[in-house]
Amino acid sequence: MKSGIQEKIDYYSSYKPDCENCFGLCCVALPFGKSAEFAEDKEGGKPCKNLGEDYLCGIHQHLRPKGYKGCTVFECFGAGQKVSQFTFKGVTWRDSPAVAKDMFKVFPIMQQLHEMLCYLDEALQLKSAIGLKEELTNAFKETKRLSELEPAEIMELYIPAHRAVVNELLIQVSELMRQKVTEKTKLQKGRKKKKGSDLIGANLRNQNLRGESFRGAWLIAADLRSADLRNVDFIGADLRDADIRGADLTGSIFLTQIQLNAAKGDSHTKIPRTLSKPAHWSC
Structure with a gap:
């Protein structure tokens, strides 16, 4: 320290x-429970077995293969x-x-x-x-x-x-912010507005979703490949295993690094300049 x-x-x-x-x-x-996200149970207030005397994680570079995917998100x-x-x-x-x-x-x-x-x-x-x-x-x-x-x-x-x-x-x-964007795109053909927050596994591939609000939405395992997600509000959205390969997220707001870490992207995914492409994303 x-x-x-x-x-x-x-x-x-x-x-x-x-x-x-x-x-x-x-x-x-x-606390965390044994699941696909964590390799074992741990009570709140109890140090994880991987925590070192220096207060750093001993398997930080290998959390996903070791079964601690939840720590990365x-x-x-x-x-x-x-x-x-x-x-x-x-x-x-x-x-x-x-x-x-x-x-x-x-x-x-x-x-x-x-x-x-x-x-x-x-x-x-x-x-x-x-x-x-x-x-x-x-x-x-x-x-x-x-x-x-x-x-x-x-x-x-x-x-x-x-x-x-x-x-x-x-x-x-x-x-x-989104009003200015949607006013320009609302007449575009092929624009499909998605209602509700339960979009688990939804097929949104190639869709023009620019300026939409996914505030608090469950986008777990949703297919967002090559979707136009510019200027989208992502605050509180669950992007675990959402496929955003080839999608354009530039200009999106309230998107965090952890949300990106939870999703599946690639070298063609466009993200805000303030964020970084996760190391586990495909090339």
């Missing part, structure tokens, strides 16, 4: 995991290092049972706060949301303030109430 660097790292603006500055919280605090949005180095000031869960108990309770709450910060930050960068800039800025500042509270205060937060406020803003942002 690095030391003496807390003041040098901006934990407030980082929404990507920094495992070297985290105490392996996702590998300890969270979890996103803490930078909450791990925030809790480890800021909230608990570098004191680890190994130091005492009391610290461990509180840290494991705070982590999932912080994960939700950082998720909201990530989406709000993205919304603030969109030109179409300029009319909501003040409201988005205020929501960002309030969410950031909540993430900086003391552990006892964080554990008392009622996250659903705050999330409802943030979600309403994000919905408005999404509608503003």
Whole structure:
């Protein structure tokens, strides 16, 4: 573990995991059950057998072949290092049972706060949301303030109430951005609008879905090969095993790296420039 660097790292603006500055919280605090996603059962608060003394995963480069696919599709949005180095000031869960108990309770709450910060930050960068800039800025500042509270205060937060406020803003942002796109494409032949959130295994291959909202949709194992997914809202969408080979996702909003990691893509899949093509995607 690095030391003496807390003041040098901006934990407030980082929404990507920094495992070297985290105490392996996702590998300890969270439970998982034996399934196609995990090779074995693990209780919440119990360290995964693959977690090393340095708080790093011993099989990080081989999670999928070792049966820990679920680990590759979890996103803490930078909450791990925030809790480890800021909230608990570098004191680890190994130091005492009391610290461990509180840290494991705070982590999932912080994960939700950082998720909201990530989406709000993205919304603030969109030109179409300029009319909501003040409201988005205020929501960002309030969410950031909540993430900086003391552990006892964080554990008392009622996250659903705050999330409802943030979600309403994000919905408005999404509608503003997608409205401009759908107005240009609504008369195009072959455009099929998909209703509902249950699209598990759906055949959407080659479809023009530009500007659609897949907010919270179940796209598990959906066939989206060569689909036009530009400017689509993917917030909360489940893309596990969704086939997006050859699809165009440029300009999509609220799409995370973990969602891409969960999907099946290839070298022809076009993605937002802020994200990276997963190593396991086919050539």
